[in-house]
Amino acid sequence: MFKSSARGAAVVAVALAALSVSCEESPATGAGERTPASASPSVAGEDFTVSSPPSAPSTPSAEKVRDAFAGLQATLGDSCTPGNCAYFLGRVYDELHGVDRAMKADPKGPGHFPEPIALVKKLDAELGGDRSFANLKKHQTSLIATRDKINTWMQGHPEDYR
Structure with missing residues (x-):
């Protein structure tokens, strides 16, 4: 049972680490806000997809x-x-x-x-x-x-x- 719990905790830790590493500051948000960047880590057969919102064009046209x-x-x-x-x-x-x-x-x-x-x-x-x-x-x-x-x-x- 300990191996299963440890493996589950490791899977969660890897997923959280992958998500936190993939965060980047977005120009559409404020300086203190962070949005996740696109990432698709695969952990233990699970696919996690996080995508960032589209950024607004910076110049009027x-x-x-x-x-x-x-x-x-x-x-x-x-x-x-x-x-x-x-x-x-x-x-x-x-x-x-x-x-x-x-x-x-x-x-x-x-x-x-x-x-x-x-x-x-x-x-x-x-x-x-x-x-x-x-x-x-x-x-x-x-x-x-x-x-x-x-x-x-x-x-x-x-x-x-x-």
Whole structure:
């Protein structure tokens, strides 16, 4: 019995050592936080896989607007249905703000995207900083209208997302 317990303890120690050695500091986290790096040690027939979160690009680029707009367009075929409404409205909100951030960080400058940025600013004023489902549901019409107006604006400016 002692050999079995010792072997089990050794397996756990090896697994923990492998995981702790594979930790590295991530630029996406703070200086004091640590995230595990990709590692796949095999211990006693067990496979352990730990992967780190994708890191954000360090420099703004034109692709950010294209990618953010693609995320917003992905919400066009969805709707607020029972069981999905909170997710849907939250996603539309997040995608709108992703487009807003990307446009403000674009090398062309925020002045290149005046209408979409103004639409998000107007929506934010209506929401009053409250991103709760109840508030998003209350302002669902404005939220969806903002999405649709930005989609229409972007369709008229294909050079900004193709």
